Amino acid sequence: MKLFYIGKELLFMKEYEILDVHAVEIIDSRGNPTVDVTITLKDGITGSASVPSGVSIGQYETLELRDGDKRHNGNGVEQAVNNVNTRIADKIIGMNVLDQVKIDNLLIKADGTDNKKKYGSNAILGVSLACAKASANALSIPLYRYIGGINTKCLPMPMISVLNGGKYVDNIIDIQEFMIAPVGADSFSHGIEMSCEVYHELERILISKKLSTGIGDEGGFIPDISSSSEIFDIIIEAVEAAGYQAGTDIKFAIDVSASDLYDENTDLYYFPGESMICGKEIYRNAEEMVQYYEDLSGRYPIYSIEDGLGDNDTKGWKLLTYRLGDKLQLVGDDLFATNDNRIINGVNNKMANAVMIKPNQIGTLTETLNAIEIAKCAGYKTIIGHRSGETEDPFIADLSVAVSSGQIKTGAPCRSERVAKYNRLLKIEEEIGKDSKFFLP
Secondary structure, three states: OEEEEEOOEEEEEOOOEEEEEEEEEEEOOOOOEEEEEEEEEOOOOEEEEEOOEOOOOOOOOOOOOOOOOOHHHHOOOHHHHHHHHHHHHHHHOOOEOOOHHHHHHHHHHHHOOOOOOOOOHHHHHHHHHHHHHHHHHHHOOOHHHHHHOOOOOEEOEEEEEEEEOOOOOOOOOOOOEEEEEOOOOOOHHHHHHHHHHHHHHHHHHHHHOOOOOOEOOOOOEOOOOOOHHHHHHHHHHHHHHOOOOEOOOEEEEEEOOHHHOEEOOOOEEEOHHHHHHHOOOOEEOHHHHHHHHHHHHHHOOEEEEEOOOOOOOHHHHHHHHHHHOOOOEEEEOOOOOOOHHHHHHHHHOOOOOEEEEOHHHHOOHHHHHHHHHHHHHOOOEEEEEOOOEOOOOOHHHHHHHHOOOEEEEEEOOOOHHHHHHHHHHHHHHHHHHHHOEEOOO
């Protein structure tokens, strides 16, 4: 037992000793291996977590350890699994699982590298999240309440992916993701209802136009559509067919993933799909990119632009924020990489006004919470985000409620690894009941 004081009362905190740490290699939603970790406590209580993986991985993210051999085209994670079962297990077995910060800091120090390349961020994160889940189970409280406290009650606005494009999709759409946000909803469940209705109407319209209804990694449709304007027009048609009004009930968001468009040789942004349609090479400099976003947001009810410029385009980000920062949510994903130092640098240089939070970009729950705290203290909004290679683990749903993020981005209402997060939030809303609150961006 540990003794501690709250006011004048002497309280006892039971220690929940870690008995076993065990990892296995499982498969993510893209058919690639990832790490699943189970923490077992001395009294038999367990907590398990599986680690997602990005396909568009920013250069400032921590390193997923991959085997690089013939298995799974080099993507196996047996080294990371072995690190959990030996090096990491040896260090944390016997520790109190409730000491989350102490455990995370021990792992960071033991790895000893800037990007967690020794143990692998996939190994470290799996352990960190599994410890949090075991702690919540040991205390018999929901994970969101364990992380967020007794007053946790705010459900996030879902940013629903409806159309996918970009570098890793086999179509001509240059922008990586087109999303809808049900801003006219009065609850999370109502927002999901609205979004599903629009998603189904969009599928019907694409079929009527003889366009593909195949889906991408995030569950959005992947048709060949010639321009962003045409895409927004089709989404508006779907919104209206579902009985809603664009701009009032439903607003739009885009994830440009501009780092994938950036051409280092020319210091310009190259649009391959648009170039194919126009029959000439389409390049834009940073100022032209900002003008492009100004034009789009002036014609369509866009409220959020993610990764509108490359992660090293400091001048461009400053210009974008100066021109559009008081009108739109400008989200840094690759720009910040859930890294507190990069967020501080962005704040000091007036770049963006919102941060995409992805635990596997940084590698521990403690560092993730630090990044969120820094962003919020600076007045930046936060969005909890998924990855292209996801698992059925709904951890980020609980996290979004725990930190009152206000927004969550976890794909389309399609594919079980995406729907698992929405379903978890629906259950949380039901559990909190009439005390639940719903954020509007």
